[in-house]
Amino acid sequence: MEWNFKEICIVGLGLIGGSFALNLKLRGFPGKITAVDINPEAIEKGIELEVIDSGSIKHSIAESADLIVLSTPVGVYEEVLKQIKPFISNRAIVSDLGSVKGHLVYRCEEILKGIAPFVGGHPIAGTEKSGVENVVENLFEGAKFIITPTENTDREAMEKIANLWRNLGSEIVVMDPYHHDRVFAAVSHLPHVVAYSIVDAIDKLSKELSTNLFQLTGGGFRDFTRIAMSDPVMWRDICIENRENLLSALKTFRESIEKVEKLIEKSDGNGLKSFFEKAREKRRSVK
Amino acid sequence: MEWNFKEICIVGLGLIGGSFALNLKLRGFPGKITAVDINPEAIEKGIELEVIDSGSIKHSIAESADLIVLSTPVGVYEEVLKQIKPFISNRAIVSDLGSVKGHLVYRCEEILKGIAPFVGGHPIAGTEKSGVENVVENLFEGAKFIITPTENTDREAMEKIANLWRNLGSEIVVMDPYHHDRVFAAVSHLPHVVAYSIVDAIDKLSKELSTNLFQLTGGGFRDFTRIAMSDPVMWRDICIENRENLLSALKTFRESIEKVEKLIEKSDGNGLKSFFEKAREKRRSVK
Numbered sequence: 001m002e003w004n005f006k007e008i009c010i011v012g013l014g015l016i017g018g019s020f021a022l023n024l025k026l027r028g029f030p031g032k033i034t035a036v037d038i039n040p041e042a043i044e045k046g047i048e049l050e051v052i053d054s055g056s057i058k059h060s061i062a063e064s065a066d067l068i069v070l071s072t073p074v075g076v077y078e079e080v081l082k083q084i085k086p087f088i089s090n091r092a093i094v095s096d097l098g099s100v101k102g103h104l105v106y107r108c109e110e111i112l113k114g115i116a117p118f119v120g121g122h123p124i125a126g127t128e129k130s131g132v133e134n135v136v137e138n139l140f141e142g143a144k145f146i147i148t149p150t151e152n153t154d155r156e157a158m159e160k161i162a163n164l165w166r167n168l169g170s171e172i173v174v175m176d177p178y179h180h181d182r183v184f185a186a187v188s189h190l191p192h193v194v195a196y197s198i199v200d201a202i203d204k205l206s207k208e209l210s211t212n213l214f215q216l217t218g219g220g221f222r223d224f225t226r227i228a229m230s231d232p233v234m235w236r237d238i239c240i241e242n243r244e245n246l247l248s249a250l251k252t253f254r255e256s257i258e259k260v261e262k263l264i265e266k267s268d269g270n271g272l273k274s275f276f277e278k279a280r281e282k283r284r285s286v287k
Numbered sequence: 288m289e290w291n292f293k294e295i296c297i298v299g300l301g302l303i304g305g306s307f308a309l310n311l312k313l314r315g316f317p318g319k320i321t322a323v324d325i326n327p328e329a330i331e332k333g334i335e336l337e338v339i340d341s342g343s344i345k346h347s348i349a350e351s352a353d354l355i356v357l358s359t360p361v362g363v364y365e366e367v368l369k370q371i372k373p374f375i376s377n378r379a380i381v382s383d384l385g386s387v388k389g390h391l392v393y394r395c396e397e398i399l400k401g402i403a404p405f406v407g408g409h410p411i412a413g414t415e416k417s418g419v420e421n422v423v424e425n426l427f428e429g430a431k432f433i434i435t436p437t438e439n440t441d442r443e444a445m446e447k448i449a450n451l452w453r454n455l456g457s458e459i460v461v462m463d464p465y466h467h468d469r470v471f472a473a474v475s476h477l478p479h480v481v482a483y484s485i486v487d488a489i490d491k492l493s494k495e496l497s498t499n500l501f502q503l504t505g506g507g508f509r510d511f512t513r514i515a516m517s518d519p520v521m522w523r524d525i526c527i528e529n530r531e532n533l534l535s536a537l538k539t540f541r542e543s544i545e546k547v548e549k550l551i552e553k554s555d556g557n558g559l560k561s562f563f564e565k566a567r568e569k570r571r572s573v574k
Contacts, residue, residue, distance in 0.1 A: 075556075124505040144503065173503075179496070186492040187504045191511045194485060197547050198478060199566040201540040205473040208539075209466070214573050216431065216460075217474045218411040220517075221573075223510045224478045228570040230507075232563035240554045250548055252495075253488040254541070260484050261537055267527045269362075276519035279486040283515040286501045286508075 001167050003029055004160040005093075009065035010035040011080055013042045013055065014231075016097050016123065017071030018132035019139040021051045023168050026137060034061050036084070046132045063087040067164075068116075070096035070108075075237030077104060081111045088116050093157045095119045099184060099234075100241040101148040101177035109152050117154035119161045120177055122146040122184070123170065128229040141169035148177035185245035189238055190253055193246065195228040196235075288454050290316055291447040296352035297322040298367055300329045300342065301518075303384050303410065304358030305419035306426040308338045310455050313424060321348050323371070333419045350374040354451075355403075357383035357395075362524030364391060368398045375403050380444045382406045386471060386521075387528040388435040388464035396439050404441035406448045407464055409433040409471070410457065417518040428456035435464035472532035476525055477540055480533065482515040483522075 008024065010017040013035040021033045035055040037043050043055035055061065062068050062084050072080055077098070088094065094116045098104065105120040112118050125143040127136060145165040149158055162172045175183070206213040239246055263271040295311065297304040300322040308320045322342040324330050330342035342348065349355050349371050359367055364385070375381070381403045385391065392407040399405050412430040414423060432452040436445055449459045462470070493500040526533060550558040 124503070126505070126507065128507070143505070179498070182496055183498055183500060183503055186489055186496070187500050187508055190488070191485060191508055193547055193551075194481060194544070195511060196563050196566040197543040198481060198540060199570050200543040200546070200562065201477070201536070202473050203565075203569050204539050204543070205536060209469055209473070211466070211470055213470060213474050214569060216411070216470055217573055218413070218430070220413065220415070220514045221474055221478050223513055224482060225570050225573075226510055227507045228566050230563075230567070232560050232567060235563050236556050236559040239551050239559055240556060243551055243554060247548065247551055249488070249492060250544065250551075252491050253485060254544065256484040256487040256491070257481070257537065257541065257544075259487070260480055261534065264480075264526050264530055264534055264537075267530060269523050269527060272523040272526055273519050275487065276483050276517075276522050278490075279483040279515050280517070280519060282490050282501060283486050283512050286504055286512075 001028065002163065003031065003167065004163060005031055005067040007032040007034065007065045008067045008069065009062040010052070011062070011068060011070050011084065012072030013037045013046050013052065013132045014071065015130050015132065015134050015136070016126060017069070018046060018051050018135040020069065020071065020097065021046070022135045023138065023140055025051070027167055034065065036061055042132050049132065049135065051132060051135055059084040060087050063089060065089065066091050066093065068092055068094045070094070070098065073234045073237040074098040074100045074104060074241045077108060078111065081108060085111070085115060088112075092116050093119060093160065095121050095161050097121060097123055099188065099238050100181060102181040102242070104241060105148055105150060105177040109150065117157040119153060119158050120148040121161060121165070122148070122180065123165070128226050130231040130234070138169070140165065143170050144173050145170035146173050146175050146180055148175055148180050150177060181242050182245050185242055185249045189242055189246045190249040192227050192230060192235055193239065193250065194253065195225050199225055199228045288315065289450065290318065290454065291450060292318055292354040294319040294321065294352045295354045295356065296349040297339070298349070298355060298357050298371065299359030300324040300333050300339065300419045301358065302417050302419065302421050302423070303413060304356070305333060305338050305422040307356065307358065307384065308333070309422045309424065310427055312338070314454055314456075321352065323348055329419050336419065336422065338419060338422055346371040347374050350376060352376065353378045353380065355379055355381045357381070357385065360521045360524040361385040361387045361391060361528045365394060365398065368395060372398065372402060375399075379403045380406060380447065382408050382448050384408060384410055386475065386525050387468060389468040389529070391528060392435055392437060392464040396437065404444040406440060406445050407435040408448060408452070409435070409467065410452070415513050415516040417521070425456065427452065430457050431460050432457035433460050433462050433467055435462055435467050437464060468529050469532045472529055472536045476529055476533045477536040479514050479517060479522055480526065480537065481540065482512050486512055486515045
């Protein structure tokens with residue numbers, strides 16, 4: 001296994017950044033892994049769990065790294081890059097693990113222009129938990145890792161990042177950054193917003209019915225709303241940074257809801273059966 | 288363990304009816320278990336899997352049973368009861384496992400008046416699969432079993448049904464039939480309709496983006512939409528039989544969606560964070 005990097009610095013040590021570090025170690029990455037986080041407890045915990053070798057609340061720790069990976073909520077990328085900029089070595093590549101790409105990738109490139117190549121990345125993996133204490137072994141094994149190059153992307157840097165993720169067991173998918181945001185608005189951001197919203201609705205219905213509905217749920221509901229336990233700050237940032245695409249996906253979803261509502265209003269048994277059958281067939285196509 | 292019944296006949300041998308039979312056997316029910324199904328293959332499969340002792344496509348098999356349990360889609364209860372009526376013994380109790388109660392319980396009581404006591408029941412358990420070939424061991428262990436008595440319900444019959452489900456490991460919850468339908472419109476019927484609808488929306492978005500979005504989903508999406516693989520006929524009937532309550536739950540849900548849409552439109556970070564935090568807290572209260 002070729003690793004290409006000697007020291008990797010993770011900026012933002014939460015569940016994803018921490019799992020990235022852990023799985024580098026588990027796969028035999030021979031170099032050093034450091035982290036920066038505004039929360040000193042995350043750093044302490046990361047060292048205690050042997051997920052990272054060392055860490056700091058100061059961005060200067062990144063100066064010896066030849067790979068810097070942003071793993072903060074996407075809303076603070078700009079601020080974080082400005083703070084870390086003075087410490088980026090001239091051998092370093094910068095990459096990220098965020099759920100929004102599009103304009104953000106171009107903004108990162110702009111801030112890093114003349115300093116370091118930037119390679120946008122997004123691992124399609126995670127859990128509803130957060131924090132380095134919830135790191136997951138083999139989280140990226142068999143998962144897709146989306147790389148979103150632009151016309152400016154350094155191809156050699158991109159190949160090194162792709163190779164790193166292949167070493168973690170991921171399948172590399174290359175995608176235009178703007179297309180990425182339309183795709184994940186649909187398959188990830190929309191479901192999360194819907195899950196939070198259904199919990200909100202059931203809370204309102206609990207009050208209307210004077211019944212704690214959350215105590216009367218079954219396994220279907222629990223799986224369905226598991227993602228509503230995801231990190232609110234991370235999802236706030238995703239909603240704002242991918243606003244237009246998410247609103248467009250929500251509009252399409254509302255049309256589907258209105259369609260099924262009309263079928264129920266009319267007690268249209270054939271229409272309902274065929275709507276459900278078609279959805280079941282599509283869902284069954286998911287591996 | 289006291290069983291109270293000597294012969295139980297299950298009408299409609301699918302995943303729920305079949306799992307009921309299987310778990311009766313696993314818990315040591317010493318009597319006979321029979322089934323009626325319009326599909327002879329379900330009966331054959333049930334016998335082959337040793338889930339039932341015997342079965343038939345003819346309702347006359349119910350004549351020696353002292354408990355008859357409806358486990359068909361709720362839309363055919365009336366027809367099924369009319370067909371089985373001539374064969375109901377004067378010692379028998381009739382119960383059911385359907386997801387809609389309310390007016391249906393009263394309709395069953397009316398059809399069975401002077402023939403047998405009816406006890407409405409609803410096990411809060413299931414999977415997205417269907418068919419007797421997918422029976423699940425211990426499906427009802429630790430699950431709630433809702434009993435929905437009316438002012439006409441025979442209390443002795445009800446106590447026997449409650450005892451039977453306690454023997455299967457379920458926790459008995461007694462609820463007014465109409466209240467049941469409002470509760471389950473919210474916590475079960477709404478999530479199912481939403482799951483089918485989001486799959487419909489993602490299918491439309493796949494076409495818009497010329498990308499098979501179903502191939503780009505992660506674990507969150509898979510869990511979120513698992514219930515969209517549930518049986519279309521069962522869900523068609525539930526939607527129609529619980530129409531008013533479901534439409535009312537859908538209206539409340541659309542208000543939640545519209546609320547979050549407005550927050551996203553305004554890029555209201557604080558509003559989004561607090562919406563997500565509140566939902567996360569509520570969801571975390573689910574055991």
